[in-house]
Amino acid sequence: MQYLLDTHILLWWLTTPNKLSSKAQKIIRDKNNPIFLSSASFWEMAIKKSIGRLSLPHNLLETIAAEGFKILPIMPEEGLGVADLPLIHADPFDRILVMQAKLHDLVIITNDTKISEYPVITLEA
Numbered sequence: 001m002q003y004l005l006d007t008h009i010l011l012w013w014l015t016t017p018n019k020l021s022s023k024a025q026k027i028i029r030d031k032n033n034p035i036f037l038s039s040a041s042f043w044e045m046a047i048k049k050s051i052g053r054l055s056l057p058h059n060l061l062e063t064i065a066a067e068g069f070k071i072l073p074i075m076p077e078e079g080l081g082v083a084d085l086p087l088i089h090a091d092p093f094d095r096i097l098v099m100q101a102k103l104h105d106l107v108i109i110t111n112d113t114k115i116s117e118y119p120v121i122t123l124e125a
Contacts, residue, residue, distance in 0.1 A: 036100075038072050038074065110125060
Protein backbone atom coordinates (compact mmCIF):
# COMPACT_ATOMS: atom_id res chain seq x y z
CA MET A 1 0.00 0.00 0.00
CA GLN A 2 0.93 3.63 -0.48
CA TYR A 3 0.03 6.34 2.00
CA LEU A 4 -0.77 10.05 1.95
CA LEU A 5 -0.27 11.98 5.18
CA ASP A 6 -2.82 14.59 6.14
CA THR A 7 -1.08 17.85 7.07
CA HIS A 8 -1.65 17.49 10.81
CA ILE A 9 -0.24 13.94 10.70
CA LEU A 10 2.96 15.22 9.10
CA LEU A 11 3.28 17.88 11.79
CA TRP A 12 2.64 15.37 14.57
CA TRP A 13 5.17 12.95 13.06
CA LEU A 14 7.82 15.65 13.05
CA THR A 15 7.04 17.18 16.46
CA THR A 16 5.05 14.81 18.69
CA PRO A 17 4.96 11.34 17.10
CA ASN A 18 3.53 9.84 20.28
CA LYS A 19 0.22 11.52 19.32
CA LEU A 20 -0.02 8.93 16.52
CA SER A 21 -1.30 5.42 17.01
CA SER A 22 1.33 2.70 17.15
CA LYS A 23 -0.03 1.37 13.84
CA ALA A 24 0.40 4.75 12.11
CA GLN A 25 3.89 5.15 13.59
CA LYS A 26 4.88 1.69 12.37
CA ILE A 27 3.60 2.40 8.84
CA ILE A 28 5.35 5.77 8.60
CA ARG A 29 8.59 4.44 10.10
CA ASP A 30 8.75 1.49 7.66
CA LYS A 31 10.89 2.69 4.75
CA ASN A 32 9.28 0.02 2.53
CA ASN A 33 5.99 1.95 2.66
CA PRO A 34 5.81 4.77 0.13
CA ILE A 35 4.70 7.86 2.08
CA PHE A 36 3.42 10.85 0.12
CA LEU A 37 2.85 14.47 1.08
CA SER A 38 0.62 16.65 -1.03
CA SER A 39 1.89 19.97 -2.31
CA ALA A 40 -1.36 21.29 -0.82
CA SER A 41 -0.02 20.54 2.66
CA PHE A 42 2.89 22.92 2.12
CA TRP A 43 0.51 25.61 0.95
CA GLU A 44 -1.72 25.01 3.99
CA MET A 45 1.24 25.17 6.39
CA ALA A 46 2.53 28.36 4.76
CA ILE A 47 -0.84 30.06 5.12
CA LYS A 48 -1.11 29.05 8.78
CA LYS A 49 2.44 30.26 9.40
CA SER A 50 1.72 33.61 7.75
CA ILE A 51 -1.25 34.25 10.04
CA GLY A 52 0.65 33.17 13.14
CA ARG A 53 -1.13 29.87 13.76
CA LEU A 54 1.89 27.66 13.08
CA SER A 55 5.63 27.77 13.33
CA LEU A 56 7.72 25.68 10.97
CA PRO A 57 11.33 24.58 11.24
CA HIS A 58 13.61 26.38 8.80
CA ASN A 59 14.84 23.00 7.54
CA LEU A 60 11.40 21.49 6.87
CA LEU A 61 12.19 20.39 3.31
CA GLU A 62 15.49 18.81 4.34
CA THR A 63 13.77 16.97 7.19
CA ILE A 64 11.10 15.64 4.84
CA ALA A 65 13.77 14.52 2.36
CA ALA A 66 15.65 12.75 5.17
CA GLU A 67 12.43 10.93 6.09
CA GLY A 68 12.20 9.69 2.50
CA PHE A 69 8.74 11.15 1.96
CA LYS A 70 7.66 11.79 -1.62
CA ILE A 71 6.04 15.06 -2.69
CA LEU A 72 2.84 14.73 -4.72
CA PRO A 73 2.27 17.74 -6.99
CA ILE A 74 -1.27 18.92 -7.66
CA MET A 75 -2.26 18.05 -11.20
CA PRO A 76 -5.02 19.83 -13.17
CA GLU A 77 -7.29 16.76 -13.19
CA GLU A 78 -7.05 16.57 -9.39
CA GLY A 79 -7.94 20.23 -9.01
CA LEU A 80 -10.86 19.93 -11.40
CA GLY A 81 -11.97 16.64 -9.84
CA VAL A 82 -12.68 18.38 -6.54
CA ALA A 83 -15.76 19.91 -8.20
CA ASP A 84 -17.30 16.44 -8.43
CA LEU A 85 -16.78 15.55 -4.77
CA PRO A 86 -19.78 15.83 -2.47
CA LEU A 87 -19.47 18.80 -0.11
CA ILE A 88 -18.86 16.67 2.97
CA HIS A 89 -15.81 18.69 3.90
CA ALA A 90 -15.53 22.45 3.34
CA ASP A 91 -11.74 22.55 3.81
CA PRO A 92 -10.22 22.90 0.33
CA PHE A 93 -6.92 21.37 1.43
CA ASP A 94 -8.62 18.22 2.68
CA ARG A 95 -10.75 18.00 -0.45
CA ILE A 96 -7.65 18.01 -2.70
CA LEU A 97 -6.08 15.31 -0.50
CA VAL A 98 -9.20 13.20 -1.01
CA MET A 99 -9.01 13.68 -4.77
CA GLN A 100 -5.32 12.82 -4.87
CA ALA A 101 -5.86 9.70 -2.78
CA LYS A 102 -8.71 8.65 -5.03
CA LEU A 103 -6.79 9.14 -8.28
CA HIS A 104 -3.49 7.67 -7.04
CA ASP A 105 -4.93 4.82 -4.95
CA LEU A 106 -3.45 6.12 -1.71
CA VAL A 107 -4.53 5.47 1.87
CA ILE A 108 -4.94 8.75 3.77
CA ILE A 109 -3.53 8.70 7.29
CA THR A 110 -5.64 11.21 9.21
CA ASN A 111 -7.61 11.89 12.36
CA ASP A 112 -10.20 13.89 10.43
CA THR A 113 -13.39 11.81 10.52
CA LYS A 114 -15.00 13.82 7.72
CA ILE A 115 -12.37 12.56 5.27
CA SER A 116 -13.42 8.97 5.98
CA GLU A 117 -16.91 9.81 4.68
CA TYR A 118 -15.48 10.08 1.15
CA PRO A 119 -14.96 7.04 -1.11
CA VAL A 120 -11.28 6.67 -0.16
CA ILE A 121 -9.45 4.40 2.24
CA THR A 122 -8.35 6.09 5.43
CA LEU A 123 -6.32 4.98 8.40
CA GLU A 124 -7.10 6.64 11.71
CA ALA A 125 -3.90 7.92 13.18
